[in-house]
Amino acid sequence: MKKNIAIIMGGYSSEYQISLNSGNVVYQTLDKSKYNAFRIHIFENKWVYVDDENQEFPIDKNDFSVTINGNKTTFACVFNAIHGAPGEDGFLQGYFKLINLPQTSCDMYQAAVTYNKRDCLSILKPYGIKTAESYYLNLGDTINEDAIIEKVGLPCFVKANKAGSSFGVTKAYKKEDLKLSIETAFKEDDEIIIESFLDGVEVSVGVITYQGKTKVLPITEIVSENDFFDYKAKYLGQSQEITPARLTKTQEEQVNTLAKKVYEVLKMKGFSRSEYIFKDGEPHLLEINTVPGMTKESILPQQAAAAGISLADLFDSAIVEALK
Incomplete structure (x- = not known):
């Protein structure tokens, strides 16, 4: 019998449109012989099931049930495709x-900690995981601009503490830029993190639970056409994403080991993607999604x-793991 x-x-953050795109890819890809897929839009003003006629x-x-034409439908599992709050x-x-109700992403504590960049980095530092200097x-x-510069130097990155897709x-580059950068970050969150600039090769590492085991996926090298890997680079094609990354065997082993360690230290489940920059030959963690x-x-x-895993198999494995 097929599972619902x-x-x-969707979601409540600036990432809602990206989330709708992600959710629709999952909807189109799930194995229809095994699953009945339902698109659920979650916004601050409504939680609704949307059928193929957009009713x-x-x-x-x-x-978390829905009544359709007088018939109540419940679900075996939730596939979480909400980036940002509240997913x-x-x-x-x-x-x-x-x-x-089983769901495909990590547990509540892990989600809360990794979404808070400051808290996540604080937890991981005692494990010897290198990061940028931060304020x-x-x-x-x-706002003491001189103190900020003394701690992290210039140029530096000013980030909303709890936001994704490079929003905020x-x-x-210079002291005069800090005021506007801080104002921009505060539009996304009431906490911000200011980090030193790490000059080096940037990579993204997917670590997932796949068929019952922790699996590190082939590494992607990020070569942005812009000043950094911003929204336009991520979603509007203004970057090169090279998979597998052009790393030495030593670099590959270093970042694979580190990414798996981060996943396991935090007791993660489901899908994750973490970003690193190589500085002085060593990978420094930027953030975890x-x-x-x-x-x-x-x-x-x-x-x-690149690992030979189809999207259908990837999504199927996430549901199987959640249902265990």
Whole structure:
């Protein structure tokens, strides 16, 4: 008997359109002989099932069911394709745990920690994982530009602490740039992180649970046509994404070992994608994504293909793992 799978997409953040694209790829790709797929749009003002005629049916939040033409439908599993809040920050993971509904991403605590760049880096540093120098600001704090520059140097990156897809990220070259960069970051979050510029080869590493085991996917080298790997580079084709990356055997082993260690230290599940820059020959962690993009332009699907894993098999494995 085919299982009903709810593919959640949308969300409350600036990444909602990317999430809709990812969710639709999952919807189109899931094995129709095994699963009945349902597109569930989750926005602040509505949670609805959207059918192929774009009719909307409200979700009952008591048990995450939907009534369609008088018939109540429940789900065996939720496939999480929401980037940003509330699908990547732990809120929906907690909700589904409370109503005992399996879902494909990591657990609530892991989602909350990895979504908070500052907290995640703080947890990983004692394990010897190298990162950029950083300076933290909360909305309302006094901004001491000289202290920032003394700590992280110039140029530096100013980032929203809890945001994805490079929303709220700018590169500040001189002291005069900091004010506008900080204002830009605060539009996305009330906490920001300012990091030193790491000059080196940037790579993205997918680590997933696949057929019951932790698997590191082929590494992708990021060569942005822009100043850094920003939104346009990620989604509008303004970058080269080279899989497998042009690394030495030593570099490849270093970053593979590190990415797997990060995944296991944090007790991750499901899909993840982490970014690293090689500085002085060693990989430095930038951030971790626990609901990576699944659009045609996204990196994880490219890496899966390089590993000989079809999208249908990738998505199927995520559901099988969630149902265990």
